[in-house]
Amino acid sequence: DTEVTQTPKHLVMGMTNKKSLKCEQHMGHRAMYWYKQKAKKPPELMFVYSYEKLSINESVPSRFSPECPNSSLLNLHLHALQPEDSALYLCASSTGQGVQPQHFGDGTRLSIL
Amino acid sequence: AQSVAQPEDQVNVAEGNPLTVKCTYSVSGNPYLFWYVQYPNRGLQFLLKYITGDNLVKGSYGFEAEFNKSQTSFHLKKPSALVSDSALYFCAVRDNDYKLSFGAGTTVTVRA
Numbered sequence: 001d002t003e004v005t006q007t008p009k010h011l012v013m014g015m016t017n018k019k020s021l022k023c024e025q026h027m028g029h030r031a032m033y034w035y036k037q038k039a040k041k042p043p044e045l046m047f048v049y050s051y052e053k054l055s056i057n058e059s060v061p062s063r064f065s066p067e068c069p070n071s072s073l074l075n076l077h078l079h080a081l082q083p084e085d086s087a088l089y090l091c092a093s094s095t096g097q098g099v100q101p102q103h104f105g106d107g108t109r110l111s112i113l
Numbered sequence: 114a115q116s117v118a119q120p121e122d123q124v125n126v127a128e129g130n131p132l133t134v135k136c137t138y139s140v141s142g143n144p145y146l147f148w149y150v151q152y153p154n155r156g157l158q159f160l161l162k163y164i165t166g167d168n169l170v171k172g173s174y175g176f177e178a179e180f181n182k183s184q185t186s187f188h189l190k191k192p193s194a195l196v197s198d199s200a201l202y203f204c205a206v207r208d209n210d211y212k213l214s215f216g217a218g219t220t221v222t223v224r225a
Contacts (some may be wrong), residue, residue, distance in 0.1 A: 004156070018164055031211060042215035053200065056211060096210060099145055099164050104156035113128050 003027055004105035006091050012111045015081060021108045023074040023091030029103070031096035032074040034066060037088045037107070048075060050096055078110075086112045115140045115206045117187075117215035127224055132194040134219050136187045136204030145207035146187045148178055151218075152200045163187060174198070194223045 001074045004025045013019050023032065035043035048056035049068040063085075065077040074091055088109050092102040117138045126132050138144050145164055149157040161172025163188045168180045188205060204216040 007154075033211070039202065040220070041160065042218055050211065066166045069210065076177040093159075094211075099162070099171060099207070101147060101162060102157075103159065104149075106154070106156045 004091055004093055004103050006089075006105035009106070010109050010111075012113060013078070013081065014113050015083075016078055017081075017087050018077070018079045021076040021079065021089055021091075021110075023076075023105060024072055025071055025091075025093040025103070027093060027103065028071075029093035029095055030071060031101060032068060033094075034064075034074070034076050035090040035092065035104075037090055039053040039088075043090055047076075057109045081110075081112045083112050086110055114146070115208050115214050117146070117204045117206045117214060117216040118173070119180055119202075119204055119219045121219050122217070123220045123222070125222045126194050126225065129193050132189075132191040132198060132221065132223070134189040134202045134204075134221060136189065137215055138185050138187060138204075138206050139153065140188075140206060144181065144187075147205040147207070147213065148172065148187075148189050149203045149205060150174075150200050156202065160189070194221075196223050196225050199223045 008021045034046040037043040040096045047066045052068045063080050067075040067100045090108040091105045094102040147162045151157050160176050161170050163180045165171050171177045176191050186214040202219045205213040
């Protein structure tokens with residue numbers, strides 16, 4: 001079992017819908033991450049929160065909106081997505097010290113109709 | 114910028130045979146290197162890391178990796194592969210406290 005929990009596991013949405021992805025960790029980690037992964041490709045970093053503040057935004061389109069309500073929770077709000085946004089969205093957490101590994105959830109598989 | 118390369122898209126081995134997944138790195142300064150594995154329909158799982166010290170690093174599930182500074186390599190190894198080791202493997206190098214640069218990935222298939 002992974003220590004980072006992501007819900008839902010699967011999501012199908014139309015291009016006009018609004019939905020949210022949720023991520024939760026209880027390891028006391030202070031850094032949390034959102035990645036996008038296409039099939040058979042490495043994950044691409046989208047956002048990083050450190051101590052509940054957005055510290056990195058990798059030039060992600062505004063139709064993706066992250067939120068970190070507290071140190072254990074991370075959300076990704078989705079609106080007006082495009083078909084090319086269909087992918088596996090992975091959440092990860094870490095202590096925030098670069099020598100420590102990131103711990104990944106099992107992801108949300110998102111399909112845009 | 115830090116980077117890693119995985120020269121093989123695919124590695125095929127028979128069960129019981131040694132498994133090697135190759136990774137080379139390019140960094141300025143000391144490299145902090147990681148291996149992750151991704152099983153179908155799962156997230157990435159941490160296998161092992163090299164920060165400093167012994168060049169042979171032992172990790173989860175019987176995997177180990179050898180750091181070679183002169184060849185700028187960090188190859189992942191397992192003495193006797195299992196069918197259950199079939200997965201996608203990623204090498205990664207630390208860019209800063211938060212960013213990892215991943216290799217393109219190597220698909221390992223272990224046949225029974």
